Amino acid sequence: MNADIKNKIIKYSKEIGIDKIGFASADPFVTMKERLRVQQENGFQSGFEKGTLEERTKPDLLLPQAKTVISIALAYPSKMKNAPRSVKGDRRGIFCRASWGEDYHHVLRRKLNLLEEFITNMYPEERCRSMVDTGELSDRAAAERAGIGWSGKNCAVITPEFGSYVYLGEMITTLSMEEDTPIEDQCGTCNKCVDACPTGALVQGGQLDATKCIAFLTQTKTMLPERYRKKLGNRLYGCDTCQTVCPENKGIDEHRHPEMEPDPEIVKPSLEPLLTISNKEFKNKYGKISGSWRGKKPIQRNALIALAVFKEETSLPSIIKVMNEDPRPVMRGTAVWALKEIAPTAETKHLLQSFKTKEEAPEVLEEVEKALADLSSQGGMYV
Structure with a gap:
């Protein structure tokens, strides 16, 4: 039966x-x-x-x-x-x-x-x-x-x-049914995922420190700790590294469900337009994907970080606008860091010194102080 x-x-x-x-x-x-x-x-x-x-x-x-x-x-x-x-002038982010x-x-x-x-x-x-x-x-x-x-x-x-x-x-x-047999572990001595993890979140086989995992970090809404920023690369949401390096995933690419097919412009979007996207625009464009569940703020913060990682100079006017006009301290603080990373110049130092006089949020001022210290320590043309 x-x-x-x-x-x-x-x-x-x-x-x-x-x-x-x-x-x-x-x-x-x-x-x-x-x-x-x-x-x-x-x-x-x-x-x-x-x-x-x-x-x-x-x-x-x-x-x-x-x-x-x-x-x-x-x-x-x-x-x-x-x-x-x-490409330069149209840098793209990626959803996992x-x-x-x-x-x-x-x-x-x-x-x-x-x-x-x-x-x-x-x-x-x-x-x-x-x-x-x-x-x-x-x-x-x-x-x-x-x-x-x-x-x-x-x-x-x-x-x-x-x-x-x-x-x-x-x-x-509550229905009683015959059990299936579990599959034996087949990872063996392979350690590629642990070795490849960008932040060392896989502390041992099968044990994850979620607080270090990039997939988790991309979903946080606070200032991202500086030690993780460059490790994000152009990731806007999630991380696939531990899957893409897995030998068991080699050659696997299933297209069985039409509703799971990606829209390239949604899952690999231009970064700069994300900085000023409205709540309504964000919901209309990204609301149907799981990566939107935390709202636009983490995605926008990650877009700033990605532009900085790319050293995308064409985005500087937009980044400076975020720094000066965005009402959210996390966005202003991340913009300060991005500006310093892309343009470590005397002009940037003067901009930050001027910006500092009107900023009040402690977390933003902390980023300004760190940026100014970095610029000063570099010497030469930057001071």
């Missing part, structure tokens, strides 16, 4: 475009709980996590009498067609691959809703609870136990078919 139910669910999942599905017991996730406890004790959490340690590792706290966790995976593209080039196309939370939620409806139509007495990324339960732990893939050293679930380029979601249900 259980096998028959499971086969029906698997068959239906294929019909609605779920690329991979797995079934796991709803027993407590003991190993994940210990991993999360260590992460918490070491101060490695991002602050975006939802729920207590108990809620994140005990499915029956989220759905009483839970018997099974159904994990699903949808493969997303890793390559973009007709990507615009980033997980933010290409329609917000994956909506895409997976629709699939899970259909799956939930299918199950409850067959078994009205059974209950289900679905979640995608923002729920309490760990997507990674559920997918690992359900045989979707193994948990890589880059803290992503790696599937044999699609590498780690998959979105994950899960459903807790």
